[in-house]
Every structure is written in C-alpha cells, then in structure tokens.
Amino acid sequence: MNEHLQSIVQALQERFEADTYEFRDEVSLVLRPEQITAACQSLRDDHHFELLVEETAVDYWPEQTPRFHVVYRLRSLKHNLILGLRVPLDGNSPSMPSITSVYANANWFERELWDMFGIRFEGHPDLRRVLMPYDWVGHPLRKDYPLGYEEVQFSFNFDEINVRKPYAQE
C-alpha cells in the first residue's frame, strides 16, 4: 500500500488503538462502534476522504461472534486512496452511532441496513424501511431468515398452490 495511506492508517491506529485487516492490498481498520463518528470526521476533514462509497453489513452467524460487521468504504478523490472501516456488532439488538452528520449519503445506506439486518443507528434523522414494504416483519438478509420460496407446482400439489392465485383459473 502506498506511503500516504500507510501514514494515515498509522495515525488512526495510534489514535483509536485499532487493528488492521488487509485483503489483497486493500486496508481496513477494525474500530469499535463508539469510535466511528470521530474516525469518519477526522478522515473527512484532516485526510481529505470526501466520498463514502458504500456502507454495508455482513452477517457471520453462526460461525463468528460478534455477529454483524458493518463495513464502510471511504475514498479520497484528491489523493486517489481507498480505505475500509469495519465495526463488529453483537447480535442482540445491534445499535451504533449514525454517520449521517459526517457523510450525508449514509442516510439511505443506514436505512437499508436497518431494513435488511435490524441494526439501529442512533442519531439517524429518519430510520425506516427502504426496500421492503413498510409493514413487513423481520429482517430479510439475516442468516436465520427463511428463504420464503414457493414450491414448484406439480400435479400433486396443483390445487394447494392455485389457492393463492385467484385469477389464474379463468
């Protein structure tokens, strides 16, 4: 990784006592939930990481605890650098501070994470479902959510599946 990024990563490591996680020369810092707003603020203001490319989450149930890792990807257009941030979160009512005050486009990313994983973001101005219907129960992208598929309609279960299709019998 190039020296500029190396110096930035070292500065952040000293400030937050964070580990790094490298994968095929892309660097990620592993932070704690309460440190994330301060880290993003310093990255945006001091080190010119203007763009939050994406904010997603991974569910490692049941192999790992903590179960969720929220992954941020920041990009510096001025210096042409990519940096990742990872925040491990526990599975029982996961919640962490929101970074919408730092990066405004995190608004819909965090709404999607609430919808799909059930991760609450404190300080988010408008936390509601964005992909599923507003009265949906459950968080679909968790590993213990059922697939919700429909059985293939063979002749032996033809009538059971036809019950759900009222207009198909004309």
Place this chain on the structure above:
Amino acid sequence: MGVEQKLGNMGVVTTKLEELVNWSRTNAMWPMLFGLACCAIEMMATQASNYDLSRFGMELMRASPRQSDLMIVAGRVTRKMAPVLRRLYDQMPDPKWVISMGDCASCGGVFNNYAIVQGVDEVVPVDVYVAGCPPRPEALIHGIVTLYEKVKGERIKDWA
C-alpha cells in the same frame, strides 16, 4: 341484397355488431406503460421501428391508466409494488385486458423468494401469458396477436 342494391356504390357496409365492436377494439388498443424491469427494454424494442407495434394499433403507450385498454406487465413485481399494480389496474376503464410479459410476471421467473410476487395472477386477472426471459419482440407480438384473436372471439352475451 336489399340495401346495397338500392344505394349502389355509396359506400355502405353491413356487418354484425359484434364484429364491428371487436374490430374497433383490436385495431386501436392502447397499452399502458407498465415496464418494471428488463422486459421493459424488450417492450421498448418492440415499440420501436424495427419490430413496429404501431402497425397493430398501438401507436402510443399511454402513461395514464384512465386512457388505456391494455396493461402489459413487463418485469418482476415486488411485494411492495403489488398494491400499486392493483390500484392502476382498477383505474383502467372497461374493457381492459392484461398481458403478462416474461417469466417473472407469469410465474415469478428465476426469483423464487420472499420479495417477488410469484406470478402476477395473484394480483390481477391475466388474459395472455408470454414466456421468455425476456421474450423476443416477435414473441411479444405473437402474444398480442393471440390477444386480438381472443378479443375477436368475444360475443354479445359476454358483454351484457
């Protein structure tokens, strides 16, 4: 006999009421723009100049359901979109027909999960199903022609 002999070539044609009404319905059936996903691209391609839909009377696709007769459901319908689809179908005036274009609208297609409605006939009554992922423009035109034959076979006792 009769009327034509007396009037000569004054331009009078006699026909049955059913045939007249069905002919006028098929010759100018206006579809509603309901392209949801990838099948919409094929619908646009069918409307464009290479495979022309205007020669079947569908010169324009109305965006408003109040002014259209045919709803071509092109693409996958999510559970969030299904009530909207039903509402637009209810806003279309009679007589109306529905073509379910593509695999996702007919049976859920490749997406067999919690988010996609498995076949749009859970929501609206469908007249013609067009298979394909996406169906070629010729397949969609075949579906439209099949619908026309169905409309031409309608009888007075079905309307009243």
